[in-house]
Amino acid sequence: MLQGNILVAQGGGPTAVINQSLVGIVLEARKYASVEHVYGAMHGVTGIVNEDFLDLSQETVENLELVAQTPCSALGSTRDKPDETYCTEIFKTLKAHNIRTFFYIGGNDSSDTLRILANEARTVGYPLRCIHIPKTIDNDLTINDHTPGYPSAAKFVSNAFAGVNLDNRALKGVYVGVVMGRHAGFLTAAAALGRKFEDDGPHLIYVPERTFSMDSFIDDVQRIYNKLGRCVVAISEGIHDADGNLIVAQLAQQMETDAHGNVQLSGSGALADLLTDAIKSKTDINRVRGDTFGYLQRSFLGCVSEVDQREARDAATHGVQFANELERDGSVTIHRTSEYQIEYRLSPLEDVAGKTKVMGDQFISDCATYVTPAFLDYLRPMVGSDMMDPGRLEAPEVKKVLKNKRRLS
Amino acid sequence: MLQGNILVAQGGGPTAVINQSLVGIVLEARKYASVEHVYGAMHGVTGIVNEDFLDLSQETVENLELVAQTPCSALGSTRDKPDETYCTEIFKTLKAHNIRTFFYIGGNDSSDTLRILANEARTVGYPLRCIHIPKTIDNDLTINDHTPGYPSAAKFVSNAFAGVNLDNRALKGVYVGVVMGRHAGFLTAAAALGRKFEDDGPHLIYVPERTFSMDSFIDDVQRIYNKLGRCVVAISEGIHDADGNLIVAQLAQQMETDAHGNVQLSGSGALADLLTDAIKSKTDINRVRGDTFGYLQRSFLGCVSEVDQREARDAATHGVQFANELERDGSVTIHRTSEYQIEYRLSPLEDVAGKTKVMGDQFISDCATYVTPAFLDYLRPMVGSDMMDPGRLEAPEVKKVLKNKRRLS
Numbered sequence: 001m002l003q004g005n006i007l008v009a010q011g012g013g014p015t016a017v018i019n020q021s022l023v024g025i026v027l028e029a030r031k032y033a034s035v036e037h038v039y040g041a042m043h044g045v046t047g048i049v050n051e052d053f054l055d056l057s058q059e060t061v062e063n064l065e066l067v068a069q070t071p072c073s074a075l076g077s078t079r080d081k082p083d084e085t086y087c088t089e090i091f092k093t094l095k096a097h098n099i100r101t102f103f104y105i106g107g108n109d110s111s112d113t114l115r116i117l118a119n120e121a122r123t124v125g126y127p128l129r130c131i132h133i134p135k136t137i138d139n140d141l142t143i144n145d146h147t148p149g150y151p152s153a154a155k156f157v158s159n160a161f162a163g164v165n166l167d168n169r170a171l172k173g174v175y176v177g178v179v180m181g182r183h184a185g186f187l188t189a190a191a192a193l194g195r196k197f198e199d200d201g202p203h204l205i206y207v208p209e210r211t212f213s214m215d216s217f218i219d220d221v222q223r224i225y226n227k228l229g230r231c232v233v234a235i236s237e238g239i240h241d242a243d244g245n246l247i248v249a250q251l252a253q254q255m256e257t258d259a260h261g262n263v264q265l266s267g268s269g270a271l272a273d274l275l276t277d278a279i280k281s282k283t284d285i286n287r288v289r290g291d292t293f294g295y296l297q298r299s300f301l302g303c304v305s306e307v308d309q310r311e312a313r314d315a316a317t318h319g320v321q322f323a324n325e326l327e328r329d330g331s332v333t334i335h336r337t338s339e340y341q342i343e344y345r346l347s348p349l350e351d352v353a354g355k356t357k358v359m360g361d362q363f364i365s366d367c368a369t370y371v372t373p374a375f376l377d378y379l380r381p382m383v384g385s386d387m388m389d390p391g392r393l394e395a396p397e398v399k400k401v402l403k404n405k406r407r408l409s
Numbered sequence: 410m411l412q413g414n415i416l417v418a419q420g421g422g423p424t425a426v427i428n429q430s431l432v433g434i435v436l437e438a439r440k441y442a443s444v445e446h447v448y449g450a451m452h453g454v455t456g457i458v459n460e461d462f463l464d465l466s467q468e469t470v471e472n473l474e475l476v477a478q479t480p481c482s483a484l485g486s487t488r489d490k491p492d493e494t495y496c497t498e499i500f501k502t503l504k505a506h507n508i509r510t511f512f513y514i515g516g517n518d519s520s521d522t523l524r525i526l527a528n529e530a531r532t533v534g535y536p537l538r539c540i541h542i543p544k545t546i547d548n549d550l551t552i553n554d555h556t557p558g559y560p561s562a563a564k565f566v567s568n569a570f571a572g573v574n575l576d577n578r579a580l581k582g583v584y585v586g587v588v589m590g591r592h593a594g595f596l597t598a599a600a601a602l603g604r605k606f607e608d609d610g611p612h613l614i615y616v617p618e619r620t621f622s623m624d625s626f627i628d629d630v631q632r633i634y635n636k637l638g639r640c641v642v643a644i645s646e647g648i649h650d651a652d653g654n655l656i657v658a659q660l661a662q663q664m665e666t667d668a669h670g671n672v673q674l675s676g677s678g679a680l681a682d683l684l685t686d687a688i689k690s691k692t693d694i695n696r697v698r699g700d701t702f703g704y705l706q707r708s709f710l711g712c713v714s715e716v717d718q719r720e721a722r723d724a725a726t727h728g729v730q731f732a733n734e735l736e737r738d739g740s741v742t743i744h745r746t747s748e749y750q751i752e753y754r755l756s757p758l759e760d761v762a763g764k765t766k767v768m769g770d771q772f773i774s775d776c777a778t779y780v781t782p783a784f785l786d787y788l789r790p791m792v793g794s795d796m797m798d799p800g801r802l803e804a805p806e807v808k809k810v811l812k813n814k815r816r817l818s
Contacts, residue, residue, distance in 0.1 A: 014579045039807055043579075050816045053807035066800030072575035074802050079580070080817075089815055096810050163708035166481035170423045170452075171488070175704070194710065268685070269678010269701050276677070291703030292678050295584070299572035301603065301797045303711065388710045391475030393483050398448055398462035401505050406498055407459045408489075 001034040001324040002129055004100035008056070009041040009048065011110030012079070013137065014072035015149030016156075016304045017312035021105045021133050022075065023068040024316030026056045032324060039097065044078035044106070045113060049089040053097065068313070071299050073105075081113055087120040094128065101129040101323050105316070107136035107147075111331055112354035118329045131319045132331035132349060135312070137298050139186035142355040143347050145336040148312035151305040151382035153180075153297050154190035157234075158383065160293060162194030162390060165201040165232050172230040173287025174221055174279055175201070178272045180297050181236040184358045185209050187297070189371045191234035193379055196390055201232025208238035209359045210368040212247055217275070218282045220369055225285055237271055237292075247271065268292070305384035311342060318344040340381035410443040410733040411538055413509035417465070418450040418457065420519030421488070422546065423481035424558030425565075425713045426721035430514045430542050431484065432477040433725030435465045441733060448506065453487035453515070454522060458498040462506065477722070480708050482514075490522055496529040503537065510538040510732050514725070516545035516556075520740055521763035527738045540728045541740035541758060544721070546707050548595035551764045552756050554745040557721035560714040560791035562589075562706050563599035566643075567792065569702060571603030571799060574610040574641050581639040582696025583630055583688055584610070587681045589706050590645040593767045594618050596706070598780045600643035602788055605799055610641025617647035618768045619777040621656055626684070627691045629778055634694055646680055646701075656680065677701070714793035720751060727753040749790035 008025045010018055022040070029038045040054040041047035054075070059067075067074045082090060094102070104114045111132040121128040134141050137153035157179055168175045179188040185207020192205060203224045206212055224231040239247045248271040272290030279288045311334065319332045330346035331353070337343045363375035417434045419427055431449070438447045449463040450456035463484070468476075476483045491499060503511070513523045520541040530537040543550050546562035566588055577584045588597040594616020601614060612633045615621055633640040648656045657680040681699030688697045720743065728741045739755035740762075746752045772784035 010579070014576050037807075040802065040804070046817050049814075051807075051809045051811055051814060054802055054804040055807050056802070056804050059802060059804045063800060063803050066798065067802055068800075069797070070575065070799040070801075071572055073579040074800075076581075077579040092811060092814065097807065159710040160705050162710045163480055164704050166479065166710075167423050167704050167708040170419075170482040170486040172485075268699065269682050273678050273682075289704065290677065291705065292700065293705070294700030295573050295576050295698065296569050296700065296702070296705065299576040301568040301571045301575075301799065302795075386711075388478070389475065390479040390710065391472060391477075391483075392479075393449065393463055393465070393468060393476055394472050395449070395463040395465050395468045398446075398460075398464050398506065400460045402460055402501060405458075405460060405501065408455050 001032050002100035002127060003034045004098045005037045005039055006035050006101045006103070007039045007041055007048070007094070007099045008103045008105070009044045010073035010075045010077050011044040011104055011106030011113060012077060012135070013298055014077060015135055015137050015298055016071040016152035017148050017308050018072065018105060018135050019070055019074045020068045020309050020312035021135060021148060021316035023064045024313040025103050025133070025320055026059065026064060027061070028317045028320035030057065039099065040075045043076035044080065045082055045086070045090060046078045046080050047076070048093050049086065051093045071301060081109065082116060084120065087117055090117065091121070091124060091126050095126065100127060101131070103131045103133055103319060105133040105135050107138065108141055108352065108354055108356060111349060111352045115349045115353035118349060129323050130329040130349065131323050132352065133316050133319050134332060134334065137187060138181055138184050140184035140356045140358065141352055142357045143333045143351055145334050146382060147334065148308060148315055150186060151308035152303065153187055154193065154379060155305050155383045156297050156300055156303045157187055157190040157293065158193035159303060159388070161191040161202050161232065161234060162388070165194070166390060168201060168230050168232050171287070173289060174225060174231045174233070174285055176233045176235060176272055176275050176290040178235050178237055178290070178292040180293070181208060182238040183208055183356050185236050186359060188234050188236040189359065189363065189375055190379060192371050193376060193383065197392060199228055202234040203228070203231050204233045204369045205371055206235045206239050206369060207359060207364065208236050208240060209364060211242045212239040214278060218278060221279055222283050235275065248274065250274065305382060307382050307384050315344055322346040410441050411509035411536060412443045413507045414446045414448055415444050415510045415512070416448045416450055416457070416503070416508045417512045417514070418453045419482035419484050419486050420453040420513055420515035420522060421486060422707055423486060424544055424546050424707055425480040425561035426557050426717050427481065427514060427544050428479055428483045429477045429718050429721035430544060430557060430725035432473045433722040434512050434542070434729055435468065435473060436470070437726045437729035439466060448508065449484045452485035453489065454491055454499060455487045455489050456485070457502050458495065460502045480710060490518065491525060493529065496526060499526065500530070500533060500535050504535065509536060510540070512540050512542055512728060514542040514544050516547065517550055517761065517763055517765060520758060520761045524758045524762035527758060538732050539738040539758065540732050541761065542725050542728050543741060543743065546596060547590055547593050549593035549765045549767065550761055551766045552742045552760055554743050555791060556743065557717060557724055559595060560717035561712065562596055563602065563788060564714050564792045565706050565709055565712045566596055566599040566702070567602035568712060568797070570600040570611050570641065570643060571797070575799060577610060577639050577641050580696070582698060583634060583640045583642070583694050585642045585644060585681055585684050585699040587644050587646055587699070587701040589702070590617060591647040592617055592765050594645050595768055597643050597645040598768065598772065598784055599788060601780050602785060602792065606801060608637055611643040612637070612640050613642045613778045614780055615644045615648050615778060616768060616773065617645050617649060618773060620651045621648040623687060627687060630688055631692055644684065657683065659683065714791060716791050716793050724753055731755040
């Protein structure tokens with residue numbers, strides 16, 4: 001480890017386990033004699049420019065463990081993406097505080113920020129070790145088998161759809177649930193994990209890896225409804241037409257974008273409403289409901305995978321060890337070596353930064369509206385052991401005795 | 410207990426513990442020699458007209474206990490409200506199957522259905538014991554201190570807001586979460602339970618017990634935002650203007666209503682979008698997000714209060730005992746006799762049927778946009794013991810050393 005101070009920051013959307021990674025870094029880094037202080041930057045790179053640091057060397061283990069159990073970036077987050085001027089301001093602060101190792105916990109935008117920063121550090125001749133710790137509920141980082149944050153969000157989505165399936169079975173109709181996922185359908189696909197009985201929903205799953213057609217969608221819903229008298233649909237916020245245009249853009253007049261050029265998809269019920277309105281207007285189905293799961297997917301208190309917690313911590317701990325042992329920058333990547341064994345490696349930043357992994361063809365059914373058993377086998381070991389097992393009444397029907405009885409449809 | 414068969418059914422919106430009540434009735438009723446069979450009607454009163462019964466006498470205890478742990482009406486539900494003709498069809502079935510005691514698990518609409526049915530039974534001279542078992546996430550049944558289903562839904566809302574508060578603290582802005590509740594704000598008010606630190610959200614809570622003004626709302630949000638740089642709002646779907654017109658009706662062109670004349674409020678993101686659009690257009694705040702919690706509040710798998718589970722079971726068991734011991738119809742009501750002791754009574758159906766309880770003035774703060782400590786004292790014992798305790802970093806700030814540094818806002 002380079003002699004000096006260590007800095008840790010969190011970027012992008014929060015997850016249920018992002019503080020496990022933070023705490024993993026702090027606890028591991030404090031073991032090294034070459035580390036003088038462990039600082040935390042508030043709100044990612046913004047806090048570096050602003051010289052807005054906490055001295056995490058002074059946190060107790062007890063409080064750190066409480067923070068580790070708490071969802072959402074304890075240091076605060078940012079969507080800022082530094083340009084050259086921004087980097088210059090960052091280096092002023094890093095130099096002033098003798099920071100020689102920087103751990104940035106985040107997704108592909110954050111790893112790209114780190115790549116830019118590492119390049120600028122080399123250009124200006126500032127010795128800085130840059131380590132990216134993976135985090136994203138989207139599960140869309142290349143090289144990685146999966147990413148910390150995804151399993152807990154997947155568990156939320158699975159539990160949510162298992163619940164709305166039961167609700168929809170009790171009061172029949174069509175239910176459309178919109179799940180986060182701009183380019184990758186991993187989180188939406190997790191809706192299938194809670195299915196138990198043959199006729200359980202979700203009955204249809206639409207991911208951004210396939211082109212969405214409104215006509216086919218309506219036909220699919222009508223077909224399931226005709227068969228079961230009900231239909232539960234899981235749909236990704238990132239669905240788009242054959243030209244790549246977002247379906248939600250058909251409605252949104254003012255599209256809000258962040259510094260990375262991403263259009264705001266969450267925080268609005270527009271897509272669910274658009275889809276339920278289409279079903280209402282093009283079919284005779286009279287009970288049609290839609291929900292947009294929104295921010296609950298990444299922040300809900302008390303829905304977490306213990307496997308995810310362990311891996312988020314472990315990836316960060318390995319990151320500090322890599323920084324100490326290997327004399328290079330990089331991104332900690334997660335590899336599945338067997339069912340279910342995980343290995344951590346330090347991959348080049350360039351291999352992860354700004355790239356997006358999407359669901360492979362082996363995970364999407366040929367009909368394009370469901371997932372394969374291979375996907376469920378991939379997902380199941382990550383979500384932990386305490387998944388609920390829903391029950392159904394098994395009693396026989398009572399023989400009808402009345403003849404010519406008026407019956408309700 | 411009247412010699413013959415027993416029927417149980419579930420009406421209205423599902424809850425996390427409605428099957429605890431179902432199982433409570435089945436297990437208790439099977440103990441009585443006078444009870445020949447315990448039947449379950451599929452989809453409430455609809456299943457009675459259709460002679461659509463399961464013979465619950467043949468369920469194993471093991472499977473019943475699995476069903477009890479499963480959210481949402483295992484027998485299915487209905488929104489149907491019987492008129493005289495409908496009742497006539499019901500009696501045909503009850504008579505044909507020698508049903509002498511009917512337990513209907515539901516809210517104020519279901520208890521009103523039971524009241525109508527009990528009156529018609531007397532009119533036509535059909536001996537029928539009618540017992541209402543309380544259930545509603547809205548917590549709006551008169552006489553009752555609270556109702557089974559509410560504590561678990563309140564726990565969901567509390568955990569959801571505790572999570573989005575952390576999310577909103579990490580990525581600052583305004584967040585509006587819309588919670589179920591047509592006339593009563595109990596569920597929305599539960600958003601306050603997860604607050605721990607002084608500046609935690611929700612910072613504003615709007616319930617249907619108070620008139621909503623868009624101008625005041627915008628002012629309130631701006632004031633909190635100016636102070637904290639962020640603002641989390643919990644808002645009830647049932648908010649209305651001074652004339653009683655629903656705020657969401659300003660947008661909805663086609664208002665869907667059920668057989669009880671209720672307008673559809675859930676299953677659409679319209680209200681959250683209306684409110685976030687208003688904030689965006691009338692303030693300079695640039696990050697404004699809104700979620701509608703929708704059906705997850707009443708169906709999410711794995712978020713349940715063990716106190717709620719116990720009470721839902723116990724209320725039903727008492728219902729069967731009342732049917733056996735007392736020679737009258739009624740609604741099982743829940744009374745708090747001390748902090749925290751519960752007693753079950755059999756109240757007249759007329760005192761509960763079709764009536765709505767709203768939050769008392771002692772539960773709403775004078776400013777009308779928050780709840781009182783008395784409300785939190787009322788709610789806390791119901792939600793169970795496993796509420797999470799979020800942590801925050803406590804480390805001191807690092808002293809800034811750079812002078813005249815460019816800083817970001």
